[in-house]
Amino acid sequence: xxxxxxxxxxxxxxxTPTYLLYALAGVLIGTAVGVLPGIGPAMTVALLLPxxxxxxxxxxxxxxxxxxxxxxxxxxxTSILLNTPGEASSIVTALEGNQMARAGRxxxxxxxxxxxxFVAGTLATVALTLLAPQVAGLAVKLGPQDYxxxxxxxxxxxxAVLGSSLVRGIASLLIGLTLGLVGIDSLTGxxxxxxxxxxxxxxxxxxxxxxxxFAVGEALWVASRLRHTPAQLLPASGPWMTREDLRxxxxxxxxxxxxxxxxxxxxxxxxxxxxxxSYAAEKRLSKHPEEFxxxxxxxxxxxxxxxxxxxxxxxxxLLTLGLPTSATAAVLLAAFQQYGLQPGPALFExxxxxxxxxxxxxxxxxxxxxxxxxxxxxxxxxxxxIPRPYLYAGILMFAALGSYTIxxxxxxxxxxFAIGAIGFGMRRFGWPVGPAVVGLILGPVAEQxxxxxxxxxxxxxxxxxxxAFSAVVLTxxxxxxxxxxxxxxxxxxxxxxxPDEVEK
Amino acid sequence: xxxxxxxGRAEIVPALxxxxxxxxxxxxxxxxxxxxTEGAIGPRFFPYVVGxxxxxxxLWLAVAVWRGDRAEAEQGEDVDTQARTDWRTLGTxxxxxxLYVLILDPVGYLLSTVGLFAGTAWTLSARNPRxxxxxxxxxxxxxxxxxxxxxxxxxPNGVLQTVI
Numbered sequence: 001x002x003x004x005x006x007x008x009x010x011x012x013x014x015x016t017p018t019y020l021l022y023a024l025a026g027v028l029i030g031t032a033v034g035v036l037p038g039i040g041p042a043m044t045v046a047l048l049l050p051x052x053x054x055x056x057x058x059x060x061x062x063x064x065x066x067x068x069x070x071x072x073x074x075x076x077x078t079s080i081l082l083n084t085p086g087e088a089s090s091i092v093t094a095l096e097g098n099q100m101a102r103a104g105r106x107x108x109x110x111x112x113x114x115x116x117x118f119v120a121g122t123l124a125t126v127a128l129t130l131l132a133p134q135v136a137g138l139a140v141k142l143g144p145q146d147y148x149x150x151x152x153x154x155x156x157x158x159x160a161v162l163g164s165s166l167v168r169g170i171a172s173l174l175i176g177l178t179l180g181l182v183g184i185d186s187l188t189g190x191x192x193x194x195x196x197x198x199x200x201x202x203x204x205x206x207x208x209x210x211x212x213x214f215a216v217g218e219a220l221w222v223a224s225r226l227r228h229t230p231a232q233l234l235p236a237s238g239p240w241m242t243r244e245d246l247r248x249x250x251x252x253x254x255x256x257x258x259x260x261x262x263x264x265x266x267x268x269x270x271x272x273x274x275x276x277x278s279y280a281a282e283k284r285l286s287k288h289p290e291e292f293x294x295x296x297x298x299x300x301x302x303x304x305x306x307x308x309x310x311x312x313x314x315x316x317x318l319l320t321l322g323l324p325t326s327a328t329a330a331v332l333l334a335a336f337q338q339y340g341l342q343p344g345p346a347l348f349e350x351x352x353x354x355x356x357x358x359x360x361x362x363x364x365x366x367x368x369x370x371x372x373x374x375x376x377x378x379x380x381x382x383x384x385x386i387p388r389p390y391l392y393a394g395i396l397m398f399a400a401l402g403s404y405t406i407x408x409x410x411x412x413x414x415x416x417f418a419i420g421a422i423g424f425g426m427r428r429f430g431w432p433v434g435p436a437v438v439g440l441i442l443g444p445v446a447e448q449x450x451x452x453x454x455x456x457x458x459x460x461x462x463x464x465x466x467x468a469f470s471a472v473v474l475t476x477x478x479x480x481x482x483x484x485x486x487x488x489x490x491x492x493x494x495x496x497x498x499p500d501e502v503e504k
Numbered sequence: 505x506x507x508x509x510x511x512g513r514a515e516i517v518p519a520l521x522x523x524x525x526x527x528x529x530x531x532x533x534x535x536x537x538x539x540x541t542e543g544a545i546g547p548r549f550f551p552y553v554v555g556x557x558x559x560x561x562x563l564w565l566a567v568a569v570w571r572g573d574r575a576e577a578e579q580g581e582d583v584d585t586q587a588r589t590d591w592r593t594l595g596t597x598x599x600x601x602x603l604y605v606l607i608l609d610p611v612g613y614l615l616s617t618v619g620l621f622a623g624t625a626w627t628l629s630a631r632n633p634r635x636x637x638x639x640x641x642x643x644x645x646x647x648x649x650x651x652x653x654x655x656x657x658x659x660p661n662g663v664l665q666t667v668i
Contacts, residue, residue, distance in 0.1 A: 037580075037582055038580055038582055050651075050657075051655065053655075053657070054655045054656050054657060164575055164576065165573075165575040167561060167564055167565050167568060167573075168565065168575050170557075170561050171519075171522055171561050171562070171565055174522065174554060174557055174558050174561055175522075177554045177557075178525060178529065178554060178558065181529070181550060181551060181554060185536070185547040187547065188536075188537070188538075188539055188546065188547050190536050190537065190547055192532065192533070192536065192547065192551060193529065193532055193551070218580070220594060220597065221578065221580070221583065222580060222582045222583055223590070223593050223594060223597055223627070223628055224589045224590050224591075224593060224594050225583050225584045225585070225587040225588075225589065225590065226582060226583075226584065226587075226590070226593075226628060226629075227582050227583065227584040227587075387630065388582050388628065389624070389625040389626075389627075389628035389629060389630035390625055390630060390639055390643075392624065392628055393620075393621045393622075393624035393625040393628070393630075393640075393643075394621070394643060396601075396620065396621075396624050397617055397620060397621050397624075397643070397644065397647065398647075400604065400608075400617070400620065401617075401647065401651065401659075404608070404613075404659070405651070405657050405659075408658060410605050410606075410608045410609050413604070413605050413608060414605045417598075417601040417602075417605065421598075424594075425518055427577065427578040428577055428578075428589070429514075429515045429518060429575060429577065430574075430575030430576050430577050430578060431575070443550075443554075447550045450545070450549075450550075451545060451546075451549075454545055459545075
C-alpha cells in the first residue's frame with residue numbers, strides 16, 4: 001500500500017512542533033476570519049495568502065489546510081447566528097440553524113455543525129486520500145486535448161452553477177479570461193492587452209484579482225448600502241447537544257458526507273448543489289418533517305456535513321488535474337502557483353512529500369477544529385459584534401497589504417482598487433464573482449493546452465476530439481449547452497411567450 | 505420605491521462595456537504576429553475567441569436587460585437590500601484609495617495605512633472620536649510590526665525612515 005506509507009510519512013512531516021503550530025495558527029485564523037460577517041471561505045483564503053508568503057512551501061500548505069477548513073467552518077457560525085449567509089452553500093444551514101438559535105437552541109445548532117463538519121471532513125479526507133493517487137495515476141495518461149476538453153467543461157459548469165443567471169455567469173467568466181490574457185504571450189513573447197503599461201507585461205497577479213473581486217468588491221458593495229441597524233445577532237444559548245439530538249444527527253452527517261464528496265469531485269461548482277440535496281433528503285427521510293422550517297436539527301447536520309465533504313471533494317480535481325471547480329479552489333490554486341507549483345498529476349511525483357504533508361494536515365486540521373470550536377464557540381460569537389466600520393476598514397487594509405507584498409509595488413495596490421471597482425459593479429448587478437476567478441486561472445492554462453494540442457497535430461483541429469476521453473467530455477459539454485436551448489425552444493413554440501419577469 | 509425597481513436599465517452600461525472590450529481585444533489581437541514556427545493558431549486565436557465571445561455576450565446581456573431581465577443583487581450580512589446606492593460614500597472611499605496608492609511609497613506604509621484605516625472607518629460612519637483614533641492607530645501599527653518584524657516582509661518606511 002504505497003499511499004498509506006506516503007500518508008504516514010506525510011504525518012511524520014506534519015506532526016513536527018513547528019508545523020503543528022502552523023496548523024493550529026491556520027485553523028484559528030481561518031475560523032476567526034471565516035466567522036467575520038461578509039467574509040466567505042474564498043475571501044478568507046485570498047486575504048490570508050500574504051501571511052504564508054514567508055513560510056516554506058510545506059509550512060505554507062499546512063497552514064492553508066487549516067485556513068481552508070477553518071474558513072469553511074467559520075461560515076456556519078455566521079449563518080446560524082445572523083441568518084444572513086455570506087455565500088450560497090451556507091443558505092441551507094441558515095434556514096434551520098437560525099430557527100434553532102431563535103428557539104434558544106443555538107448551542108446545539110453550533111455543536112451539530114461542528115461535529116458534523118468533523119465527521120464529514122474526516123471521512124471525506126479519507127476518501128480524498130484513497131481516490132486522489134488513483135485519479136492522478138489515470139490523469140498522467142491524459143493528453144493536452146483531454147485537458148482542454150476538461151477545461152471547457154469546467155468553464156461551462158462554473159458559469160452555469162455559480163450564480164443565478166447564465167448570461168451573467170458567462171460574462172463573469174469572460175472578465176476572468178480577459179484579465180488572464182493580459183501580459184506577455186509565453187510562446188511568442190509578444191505583449192497582449194498591456195495598454196503599453198510596463199508593469200502589466202508580467203500579467204495581472206491572480207492573488208491581486210482574487211482579493212480585489214472578493215474583498216475590495218465586497219467592502220465597496222457593503223459601503224454603498226451599509227445596514228445602519230446591524231442584523232440581529234442571536235445568542236449561542238441553550239443546552240448543548242442532547243442524546244436525542246445526537247441520535248437525530250448521526251445519520252444526516254453520514255448521508256451529507258455521502259452526497260457532498262462525490263459532488264465536490266465533479267467539475268460542477270462545489271458545495272451548493274449537495275447542500276440543497278442533503279436538505280431535501282433529510283426533510284423527506286425525517287420522522288419529524290413538520291419541524292423543518294422551525295429548526296429541525298437534521299436540517300443543520302446534513303447540509304453542514306455535505307458542505308464540508310464537498311470542500312474535501314473539490315481537492316480531488318484540484319490536486320490531481322489542476323482543475324479548480326469552486327472559487328475557493330481557484331484561490332488555493334493561485335496559492336500553489338505562488339510557490340511555483342502547478343497542481344496536476346505530476347505534482348504527486350515531483351512534490352509528493354508536500355502533497356502528502358498537505359493531506360495529513362487536513363486530518364490534523366479537522367481534529368484541531370473540533371477541539372477548538374466546541375469550547376471557543378462563545379469567543380467566535382463575539383467576533384460577530386465587531387463594529388462594521390472597523391471591520392471593513394480592516395478588510396481594505398489587509399487587501400492592500402496583501403497586494404503590496406506580492407511585488408512590493410504600489411501599482412498592484414492601484415490594480416487592486418481598480419479591479420475592486422469591477423467587483424463592486426458585478427455585485428450590484430448580480431454577476432457572480434466565482435467564474436471570473438476560475439476563468440482568470442484556467443484561461444491561460446486552457447490556451448496553452450489548446451496550442452500544444454494543435455502544435456502536436458500540426459494544425460489538425462480534429463485532434464481535439466481524437467481521444468475517447470476528450471470526445472466524451474466534449475459531448476457532455478454539448479449536451480449541457482444544447483439542453484436548455486432545446487427546452488426553451490420547445491417551450492416557446494408550444495405556448496405563448498411568458499411575459500417578462502418583473503422584479504418585486 | 506425599492507432599489508430593485510430603481511435600478512432600471514443601468515446594467516446595459518456594463519454590458520456594452522463588455523462588448524467594447526471585445527472589440528478592443530480583437531483589434532489588439534490583430535496586431536500580433538504569428539511566427540512560422542508556431543503551429544496552427546498562434547497568439548491571436550485566443551484573443552479573437554474571447555473578444556468575439558465578449559461582443560456576443562455583451563450584446564446578449566444588453567438585449568436581455570432591455571427586455572426586463574434582472575438578476576438579484578448580491579446578498580450579505582451587512583447589506584441593506586432596500587437602500588439606494590450611496591454614491592457619496594463610494595466617492596469618498598475611491599478618493600481615499602487613490603490617495604493611498606499615491607502616498608504609499610513616499611510617505612511610507614505606517615502613516616498612509618493609518619490614514620486609509622481612519623478614513624475608511626470615518627466614511628463608514630465610525631463617529632466615536634476616542635475609539636476611532638485608538639483603533640486606527642493600533643491596528644495598522646500592530647499589523648506593521650507583525651509583518652515587518654515577525655514575518656520579515658519589507659514595507660516602505662517613507663518619511664519615518666529615521667525613526668523606525
